Amino acid sequence: MVPDSPSLDGLEAKWGRHWETDGVYRFDRTATRERVFAIDTPPPTVSGSLHVGHVFHYTHADTVARYRRMRGYAVFYPMGWDDNGLATERRVQNYFGVRCDPSLRRHPDFTPPATSGRDPVPVSRPDFVGLCQRLTAEDEKAFEATWRRLGLSVDWALQYSTISPEARRISQRGFLHLLAQGHAYLAEAPTQWDVDLQTAVSQAEMEDREVRGAYHRLRFPRMGAEGTLEIDTTRPELLPACVALVAHPDDERYKALFGSKVHTPLFAVPVPVVAHHLAEPDKGTGIAMVCTFGDSADVTWWRELQLATRTIVGRDGRLRPAPFGEPGWESDDPEGARAAYGELQGRTSAQARRRIVELLAESGALVGQPRAVTHAVKFYERGERPLEIVSSRQWYVRTMPLRPRLLERGRQLRWHPEFMVHRYESWVEGLAGDWNISRQRFFGVPFPLWYPVGDDGEVDYEHPLRPAEDRLPVDPSDDVPGGYAEAQRGRPGGFVGEPDVMDTWATSSLTPQIAGRWGDDPELFERVFPMDLRPQSHEIIRTWLFSTVVRAELEHGTLPWNDAVFSGWVLDPDRKKMSKSKGNVVTPMALLESHGTDAARYWAASGRPGVDTAFDEGQMKVGRRLAMKVLNVSRFALGRLSGAPVPAPDAVTAPLDLAMLGGLTRVVEQSTAAYEAYDYARALERTEAFFWSFCDDYVELVKARSYEDRTLPGPASARAALAVALSVLLRLLAPVLPFVTEEVWSWWHEGTIHLAAWPTAEEMPEGVVAGQAAVLEVATEVLGAVRRAKTEAKCSMRAPVKRLTVSDSPERLALLASAREDLKEAGIVIELVTRPGERAVEVVLGDQADG
């Protein structure tokens, strides 16, 4: 049973196969809700690259899953793939040489272009989505292979992908419910827009970037009065879109001017001077130009002060035609305005800025020279040019009125570590508007809607046509609303399909519902929802965690889970977040192969929840050493147990053995408490510390006795204690080191360790008291002194000790007396003398013959 030279090599493949064949991690869907532990696994973006951070994060959740399973829970541990979104679109475009054109119809027998030529081939959305699915299926295989190698104890029968028909159906069902209950609405409104990717972007997807710009001071002539007003702007090209000047209501410099009008330079458009508390008196000249739209402050002013709308930036980021002199574009010099605008129209924002600065300088409206500044500008997190604000028709989810409720839910959720709740709260409190869930993209879940087209050809957006729920999922660019025929698409009296897809978070926010097959499998869903645990990394609190809480609240009126545990980042040795662009990424598979999975998991599991951790191959070497030690000490202990029946636990009677188990019992208690608090790292640390001392001290102390005549009580006690300790230690280590513990378990047990019961104090032999380990501690101290003496004398540890003299308190000497023979054997001590007194150990080396 016990191999002669145990090895870690090949354990991953061997046990991975066994676990799959035996269905060790299969979810028991007959379990009642109290017995279920459900995990809302993060679905990785399959088009992104696998990196070391994945190993780190997913190991954390897996240790918790394994602990819960050993506690007797039916663990619902699914794996999902997030394949929606831009990353996939880009890969598909490049890989197949295509681009999506939603106006095209599905090709009856579509095949992708044989070669990816220079000019992308336009394809319909259904065909494009087909290609996305084909490519992501490949990506999913790579992820699954890595996860299996990592030993994740997921139930692979519970796989889902966010673009699968099932996920699309649930996502669309969720949207139809939002619509029916009034939580979703359609609005034409200023929208953050990426001009390159041609899509709207939500607040959660935006980030600030510091960019170089310049303040330009512009002079506005007053109307009906002498003098000018001067404003500073970083975006002079928006001057044609200026609709007002705004200053703080208490600003003495401008108080008298509120209600008056000025002319915009170059365009001579009359605009009012208005007051608003968001104007910052100490910024620039204290008075600002309001344009439609330069930034989110402009949107606020425009909305709250009910200003005019003069939009000049098109969706392509270029200045579009502006009919100065016509209604809405009144000018007191229409010809001059048109001439000036003619210089700008068709240019990008950056080009137009350069040109208008020249025009302003020539006209004398530019005061002084532009002053360089560095300022924060909003970008789409995946984008390359600053976001523009354009007016467009988008679907929104009403989150603003929900904020107090969301804050309350945040307080109900248990956060690990607790301080992560602040990220959530500052996000909810800082929400600037409702959640825009429309994306003008192609690969995603389509809105399940069509709109009627009137006999006059006008689309009626007020009365969307919805499919019956049993038709879901639908693609409105391919499917036809009830009561209509395909021939009526786009015709007067017919219909049009909603062309947009949903934000990826609109689907990812439903991972508990998708994994639990909400609406499709009620018996399953009621067993797993609300779930127990959401493991994730902290940078997506504002997106994934937030949106999941929103959806669970709106659909079910509950939190989606009870606990959320956060992983930190993996930092490179320079304390920077590891990233592909920095070229410091190690691929997970290479890592797992070079160090072994258990070793890599050991490193991951020593990273505490929420704490960033340095990528440290040294720690993996330590993990490998630990795994080797597990093999070897098990080989020793099981060697002592072979050849005769293993004594029952109650054979443990020797004080030293009871003390060792007393220390172990404390470790069991601490480790259990740590796992209950999702602190896998603390559990590991406690277990590991005990394990090394068990190997180095206890095993050395009982080694000789364990060899003696098995019929005597002393040797039987040692062997029984070794059996109990090994069994408990293996089970304590199993969540972190699933492969080596399973290998050793198989040497002497039927069945898998991963379904064995988690160790408890109750299973300890009679006479064991948690934490009562003084006998072992005293014996270990004296043994240490003996070893020190031998090391200082540069002797082998096998060198005999002629006489060992121990002075100590009577109490400690009494403890030592009960381990006297073990100590003499372990230290090769010929004569052991004890006497009361100050604590001291004297070691005289040399055998009797020398003396």
Added chain:
RNA sequence: GGGCGCAUGGCUCAGUUGGUUAGAGCGCUGCCUUCACACGGCAGAGGUCACAGGUUCGAGUCCUGUUGCGCCCA
């Protein structure tokens, strides 16, 4: 600007109700081939716990402030 976190030997980190002499691993140095383990074992050196105050019989731990680093939000 608001908030959160971190600061302990060369490195990575423990230190959970304040309590003997601040721990571990890596690295470094030395010793030992020992019959579970050289993919090893044993031992040693190395820290005024970022700084300044305060509370206390007692502070790495609690409070206030300062500095530095990181992150979140605006």
